[in-house]
Amino acid sequence: AQRVTQPEKLLSVFKGAPVELKCNYSYSGSPELFWYVQYSRQRLQLLLRHISRESIKGFTADLNKGETSFHLKKPFAQEEDSAMYYCALSGQGGGTSYGKLTFGQGTILTVHP
Amino acid sequence: DTGVSQNPRHKITKRGQNVTFRCDPISEHNRLYWYRQTLGQGPEFLTYFQNEAQLEKSRLLSDRFSAERPKGSFSTLEIQRTEQGDSAMYLCASSPDRGGFWETQYFGPGTRLLVL
Numbered sequence: 001a002q003r004v005t006q007p008e009k010l011l012s013v014f015k016g017a018p019v020e021l022k023c024n025y026s027y028s029g030s031p032e033l034f035w036y037v038q039y040s041r042q043r044l045q046l047l048l049r050h051i052s053r054e055s056i057k058g059f060t061a062d063l064n065k066g067e068t069s070f071h072l073k074k075p076f077a078q079e080e081d082s083a084m085y086y087c088a089l090s091g092q093g094g095g096t097s098y099g100k101l102t103f104g105q106g107t108i109l110t111v112h113p
Numbered sequence: 114d115t116g117v118s119q120n121p122r123h124k125i126t127k128r129g130q131n132v133t134f135r136c137d138p139i140s141e142h143n144r145l146y147w148y149r150q151t152l153g154q155g156p157e158f159l160t161y162f163q164n165e166a167q168l169e170k171s172r173l174l175s176d177r178f179s180a181e182r183p184k185g186s187f188s189t190l191e192i193q194r195t196e197q198g199d200s201a202m203y204l205c206a207s208s209p210d211r212g213g214f215w216e217t218q219y220f221g222p223g224t225r226l227l228v229l
Contacts, residue, residue, distance in 0.1 A: 004155075032215040043116075044156070044204065044220040051215060086155050090215050098144060098163065099208060099216055103155030 002027045004089050006104035013077050014112050021072040021107050023061075023087030033063055033070040034088040034101065044086070047072075057081070077111045084108050117221035119205050125227045126195055133191045134224045138207030145188050146218060147180055148204040149173065156204050162188060163210070195228045202226075 003026040013019050025031065035047040048056045050063045050070065061072045070087060085108075088101040118137045126132050138145050143164050148156035159178070161169040164185035174180075177195075182188040192199055202225050206218040 036220075043222045046217050046219075049215070049217070088155075098161065098168070099218065100146060100158045100161055100169065101148075101156070101218065102158065105153065105155050 002031070002089055002091055002102045004087050004102050004104035006085075006087055006107050008107045009105070010108050010110070012110045012112065015079055016076050019074050019077040019081070019109065019111075021085050021087075021109065023070045023072065023104060025068050025070065025087070025089050027068075027089060027091060029091060031089045031091055033061070034090070035059070035061055035070075035072050036086045036088055036103075038084040038086070040083070047085070077109075079111045079113055082109055082111045117205055117207050117219050119203075119221040119224050121224060122222060123225050123227075125229065127229050128195060128197060130195055131191065131193045132195055132226065133189055134203055134205075134226075136188045136190070136205030136207075136221060138187070138205070139219055140186075141209060142207035142219070143185070143210035144208045144216065144218075145182060146206045146208075147188070147190055148206065150202040150204060150223070151200075159190075159203075192226075195226075197228045200226055200228045 005024045033050040037047040038044045059074045084106050086106045087104040120135045145162040147159040150156040160180050162182040177193045180190045202223045204223045205221040208216040208218045
């Protein structure tokens, strides 16, 4: 079974402060990890994914297989980062499980001016 | 192409009625997914289509739920004899098929269902 846990329902920081959104996962194989974001009144969209190894809008995420974590980090938060963030996992596939995502419960990030 | 579209955006129905939702994926995307999201939770996988073939269904998809993708383009999700527990946001996502497992999924705006 695969599971994603985001321990913080709410996270508040001030503009310019560092931010870290936590994500832990459970999966027996080698998963692909994603961070999706949903801004107010917008649809769910991909922020970044592990395999791309890229930084999007100043956010980075490192896959720690030992701790089974994929925390999202940004050194200097901006007000426009306020949104709902979901960590998601996709298994190795095989058979018919092509790319289905297992999501965490989400973390609401609020960046205060 | 403006992305994945879903209709209707909102649906209010009485318990026991049938409802049908439609999803139009991005035109060249072969893979189509349905998810359900209840208040305070992340989306949960319901079912997956590869072209017109429904290849996987979650245990969440009871016998009252049926999904189709008849020509490998748009998809419909029907809920028969709705129950109050069916109230949720129903999300559709599509992705290209480049032979890999982990293609990026593009989500629609969702259909919010309220069962009274």
